[in-house]
Amino acid sequence: MPSNPLQTLLTQDPGLPNPNPTSAYWQSPSHPLSNTQSPTLVLTTDIAIIGSGITGLSVLLTLLERHPDLKMTVLEARSLCSGATGRNGGQLAANAGEEYVHLVEEYGREEAGKIVRFTFENLRRMRELARRFAREESEVQEVVKVRVFLEEAGFERFRRGVDALERDVPELKGVYTVLESEVLKRDYHLDGAGGALLPAGTLWPYRLVTKAFASLWEEYAQRLNIETQTPVTSIAFDGTNPSHPYILHTPRGCLHAKKVVHCTNGHAGHLLPGLRGAVYPFKGTMTVQDGGSTVPNRGGDLSWGFHYPVIYDKQSSRYAGGLYYLMQNAKTGHFFFGGEDTRVDHCLSADDSRVEEGSITQLQQKLPQFLGHDGPEQWRLISGWSGIMGFSGDGLPLVGRANAAMTTRHGEGEYVAAAFNGYGMANCLLAGEALAKIMLDEDVSAWLPNAYGIHETRVTELLAVDRVIKSFALDG
Ligand SMILES: Cc1cc2nc3c(=O)[nH]c(=O)nc-3n(C[C@H](O)[C@H](O)[C@H](O)COP(=O)(O)OP(=O)(O)OC[C@H]3O[C@@H](n4cnc5c(N)ncnc54)[C@H](O)[C@@H]3O)c2cc1C
Incomplete structure (x- = not known):
């Protein structure tokens, strides 16, 4: 039983997104695709992306464009882009100046520089994304x-x-x-x-992301399903089905997937129990x-x-x-x-x-x-x-293949990009792209900061709950 009330709050299961969120100004009027879904849930998919915010969009865009035939399914618990991306502050801004001293102390100059460059490049790419998909609307x-x-x-x-x-x-x-x-x-x-x-x-992120999803949906109709109002309630690994070992349970039935990508940000701990505390809402x-x-x-x-x-x-x-x-x-x-x-x-x-x-x-x-x-x-x-x-205990995003300690399941086909610590517009797009490229076995080490990666010491030491409590409360 945790003795510190903060520990209880930080490590609790974030659960599923609440089906009745407060209405965010950005989301009105809603996009025509906001509640789209197939008449019945597809049975199988190559890649299941959970979450339809900017991170899910980026993973989807990269995989669709870099792989000629993968079949993709996006599962969203509520309406399209109804999470943080559709309810944020609309700011495209770097936090390099405020964070740099801390980054150098923790990671050294080279890595701190890499992190800062990553965020500036991400902000540049956001503008490019807006020009490409929603020049006026965003x-x-x-x-x-x-x-x-x-x-x-x-x-x-x-x-x-x-x-x-x-x-x-x-x-x-x-x-x-x-x-x-x-x-x-x-x-x-x-x-x-x-x-x-x-x-x-500054920008209107909801309009940008929904419009980009709609364009991809049109362009890749043959191999993309968008299933909104479809919360993934649990995931099981079935080793007897080597082609599609992941079973995603939803109230509309089960989806069998080859690989699963968690783009659920503050809710990541629900389906990745080993992340609770390290990543918290x-x-x-x-x-x-x-x-x-x-x-x-x-x-x-x-x-x-x-x-x-x-x-x-x-x-x-x-x-x-x-x-x-x-x-x-x-x-x-x-x-x-x-x-x-x-x-x-x-x-x-x-x-x-x-x-x-x-x-x-x-x-x-x-x-x-x-x-x-x-x-x-x-x-x-x-x-x-x-x-x-x-949020994460060390203040940095987490991008990579989810290990068994996080998933508490067998299999090596789950991936996660989460914990943007309030600076998603400066991180998510490239984090999603990096994750998709990692899935395709491409080398992203030249530009994805190592400090964002999933390695043993980060999860066991940097993101250990007592450290997270200290970082959050300053004195625990
Ligand atoms: C109030 C506020 C202000 C902010 N202001 C800024 C800002 O000005 N600038 C900035 O850079 N960043 C800001 N941010 C942060 C930024 O919005 C986020 O970092 C970014 O949008 C995260 O994107 P995402 O795609 O990872 O997550 P989200 O946009 O949260 O998307 C995750 C999606 O996953 C879905 N989901 C979760 N669990 C499940 C499940 N089990 N099954 C199916 N679907 C599921 C959710 O419904 C959600 O739609 C702000 C955030 C908030 C909340």
Whole structure:
């Protein structure tokens, strides 16, 4: 019996996605394919991809394009792209400056540089994906992201990170423009110990991903099935069926597959019990707020991030995640604002069917304050919802073949890409591509960071639950 309440929360079974999620603004109107499924579930498939977010899409796209005849089935518990990808903050931004010092300390300069390059390349590829599949609909905006550090120590650490980054990864020299607090105030009307500018983007991820699925569905109709409203409740390995040994149980019947790909992110631990704790669900809250006609629309040129030290108070169970993220829609001027300051058991949850009352209120209070509108005003709340992210103890994604300790099953045909730690738009597309290439026996070691891989020491040491607790709560 775990003695630490955090251990219980971190290691619990995330279960299946809740069938009645809060409605995310991005998902309205829903895509015509949102509830698509075959009249009856197909019996066999070469590859079963579980999850229809950006990661599942990327695995699918890569396998369809690189293999001439594999038959693919995408299984989605709810509607198409109804997970984190369809409920996020819409930000295309790197976290290299904030993370670099830590990455060097943990993995050394070379690997830290590889991680940073991976994220920048992923962000570039996201724009390419949008141009290819949903140029208009995805509403990609090239913006400058203003990162604001609310306290001195965080700003100083960030500044050291940028200096080190420029030294070690020369092609990123000049990507960040560090701002002193006076400049932040004078030019951007923002209060903080300091900040920085960074080229970034904003987009409408739901539209991009659903439209890309629809294009693939049309192009590869002969060898692609998309089965939404089809949760995979359990997986069994049947060694007596060497061609299709995996049996995926769903309420619509069983699907027999040669290989299984887990793109279930925060829910990965449900079908991969050995991952519980190492990868855990983290619930985020988003709002859309309208500041009215007197608040300028900077959505075409700016987005924002507000950083402060993570707070975990054991007595009150308060958990504040250290970051608020903000973008503005260039067409409507509506603000898309998210960040956590709530009870720890509300964050460590895989249930996006509710938004805690206090989570919305604090976002309504914080937004006008951050943008310099002092006073008790709250802006009009247009929408509020929650979404489930996948986090890992070492803060990095997990990409590769799932071993028997994770699956607790026989067989070597299960793969996973999960735990994007809130930075999916900077990681998922290339993580999915790398995973698909690993499945095709291609060598991805030149560009997939080794630190993202599944190797013995990572899972047993770096992602051991006591370490995860420490990383989460700072003191356990
Ligand atoms: C509130 C919030 C704000 C965020 N903001 C940003 C941001 O601004 N920028 C950024 O880079 N990242 C952001 N992220 C993170 C980013 O959205 C995720 O990292 C990314 O979308 C993960 O994509 P995915 O495809 O791996 O997972 P998901 O999009 O979550 O897809 C997983 C899918 O698997 C399905 N599924 C799960 N279990 C099963 C099962 N057993 N059977 C069938 N289907 C199953 C789910 O229903 C879901 O559709 C945010 C996330 C949230 C929640």
